[in-house]
Amino acid sequence: MFDGDRRDNRRRSGRGGRPAGFDPTRHARRNEVERDINALESFRAIATRYDKRAYVFHGTAVLAAIRLWLRR
Numbered sequence: 001m002f003d004g005d006r007r008d009n010r011r012r013s014g015r016g017g018r019p020a021g022f023d024p025t026r027h028a029r030r031n032e033v034e035r036d037i038n039a040l041e042s043f044r045a046i047a048t049r050y051d052k053r054a055y056v057f058h059g060t061a062v063l064a065a066i067r068l069w070l071r072r
Contacts, residue, residue: 039068 041047043064051057 036068040064043067 040061043060045051045060046057046064049057051060
């Protein structure tokens with residue numbers, strides 16, 4: 001179903017390519033967020049959610065985010 005939607009949007013635009021509603025800035029930001037979430041999930045404790053309490057999980061996620069931030 002999704003491929004058909006893309007084909008229809010390409011036909012409507014006349015020149016082909018991306019649908020008329022494509023925003024490159026928004027797409028780039030979304031891609032960045034997805035890559036950051038995937039990097040966070042590379043930490044085993046976050047990917048498997050071993051922590052029993054929400055505040056402990058939150059602390060683990062914050063610590064992992066800080067470690068990723070310091071690596072860059």
